[in-house]
Amino acid sequence: LMDMWGGKVILKGILDPEDAARAADIGADAIVVSNHGGRQLDGALSSIRMLPEIASAVGGRTEVWMDGGIRSGQDVLKARALGATGTMIGRAFVYGLGAMGEKGVTTALEVIRKELDTSMALCGERDIARVGRHNLLLPNGFLNAYS
Known part of the structure; x- marks a missing residue:
């Protein structure tokens, strides 16, 4: 399939570390950790819980x-700190689009970006590439979803 497609292959809906490793092994360009909003199986673990x-x-x-x-923006920072x-x-x-049309989408992006910048500054970071687990205080067992 990858050879026939010729484009980038991005696999969405990965919640299992073994599936993620297999996707990397076969050369997927990216994976998307997602439980599809919990709509498919409401008891599935959340994306952020499985991310680390x-x-x-x-x-x-x-x-x-x-x-x-x-x-x-804080959610973006948390995801980055956990390995995204x-x-x-x-x-x-979508909310921005519904409220203000195209300008609402731009405004939503600007708000999220400002929140991310503020959150990074409060964590003492200037570069998103330097954000990591050291920026988070995690509850015991969080890094092992199966514990």
């Missing part, structure tokens, strides 16, 4: 994006 283990399983061999629950290369944001932009 998945990022660890991938070990930098492919990009790891997170989808679901990203509502603010990037995040996917939909709801904020």
Whole structure:
């Protein structure tokens, strides 16, 4: 499939570290940690809960994006600190579009960016690439979703 497609292959809906490692092994360009908003299986673990283990399983061999629950710049910072290369944001932009049209989408992006900048500054970081687990205070057991 990858050879026939010729474009980038991004796998969405990854919640299992073994699936993530396999995706990296076969050469996926990126994976998206997502439980599809919990709509498919409401008892599924959240994306952010699985993110640290998945990022660890991938070990930098492919990009790891997170989808679901990203509502603010602080959420972007948390995802980055837990191992995400990037995040996917939909709801904020849809709300902006509904409220103010195209300008609302731009405004939503600006608000999230300002929140991210403020959150990084409060953590003593100037460069998103330097954000890591050292920027978070995590409850016991958080880094092992199966504990």
